[in-house]
Amino acid sequence: MANENELNIQETEKQEIAETGAERTRSRLAFVPRTDIYETNEAIVLLTDMPGVDESTLDITLENDVLTIKGYVETAYPEGYGLAYGEYRVGDYERSFTLSDKVDRNKIEATVKDGVLRLYLPKAEPSLRKIAVAAG
Amino acid sequence: MFGRSFWGLTSPWSEMERLRREMNRLFASFPTISGARIAPGYPAMNVWMNEEGAVVTAELPGIDPEKLDIAVVENTLTLSGERKPLELAEGDVYHRRERGYGKFTRSFQLPFNVEANNVQAVYEKGVLRITLPRAEADKPRKIAVKAA
Known part of the structure; x- marks a missing residue:
């Protein structure tokens, strides 16, 4: 590592998913992808590191309030080679987030580039309803 | 030690096992998680x-x-x-920041x-x-x- 001060990559170890309740149907390793979430005036933006995933191997579902991201990674081991030294493991990705009511569900946009998923969750127009209070 | 096939392959297994033992011997004090060396x-x-x-x-x-x-x-x-x-615009706020x-x-x-x-x-x-x-x-x- 050249310069510790400039580097802000804390961990290289991928976090394996903890099996809670329902088991996964694929008997493969699965990891919790690292995610940045930020909020702008118009939207909530989610960026997720999922190396090895592209648009065809990504599964995003929104059910009730829960947004679930699943990425399937086809492990393409180099043919004719043997692993001599291993520092990381390859597996699927899975993570869920609970969304607030503020999100306009019909206008969610998802793009994936270079193994990074970007989810754009636009905020819904505030549906303010004034309730008139009548004097009793 | 490993319940399921670690690399998804069985062929490099014996080689891995040998390497693992060798690594363990060499880096007896080096922490390992599930067999993969922690990247330095x-x-x-x-x-x-x-x-x-x-x-x-x-x-x-x-x-x-x-x-x-x-x-x-x-x-x-x-x-x-x-x-x-990421360069956030003025007023934008992070909810979560995990990516390095x-x-x-x-x-x-x-x-x-x-x-x-x-x-x-x-x-x-x-x-x-x-x-x-x-x-x-x-x-x-x-x-x-x-x-x-």
Whole structure:
């Protein structure tokens, strides 16, 4: 590592998913992808590191309030080679987030580039309803 | 120790097991998680080898491949680059920040000299794969045994 001060990559170890309740149907390793979430005036933006995933191997579902991201990674081991030294493991990705009511569900946009998923969750127009209070 | 097949393959298993034992012996005090060595730096790398050379893979999501610097000198591979932090507009706020960023450099020494002119690097879906062919002069030579 050249310069510790400039580097802000804390961990290289991928976090394996903890099996809670329902088991996964694929008997493969699965990891919790690292995610940045930020909020702008118009939207909530989610960026997720999922190396090895592209648009065809990504599964995003929104059910009730829960947004679930699943990425399937086809492990393409180099043919004719043997692993001599291993520092990381390859597996699927899975993570869920609970969304607030503020999100306009019909206008969610998802793009994936270079193994990074970007989810754009636009905020819904505030549906303010004034309730008139009548004097009793 | 391992309930399921670790690399999804069984063929490198015995080799892995041997390596693991060797590694454990060498790095008795070095912490390991489920058999994979903890990378001493970013990015984590996997190294695959055969008689013809080596393949080094690294997970580097969201990197501009133009700015990735791969240098090979004799038997040493040096990989450096930068992961740019997000630039948020005024008023934007982070809810969660887990993805790392910054400059990185890692050097890796291979057990053979590399044919530097034929090194190939492919960056796809955030995964970098470098193919390092072994230098012709460095390849093992077969010695025929003559009957006396």
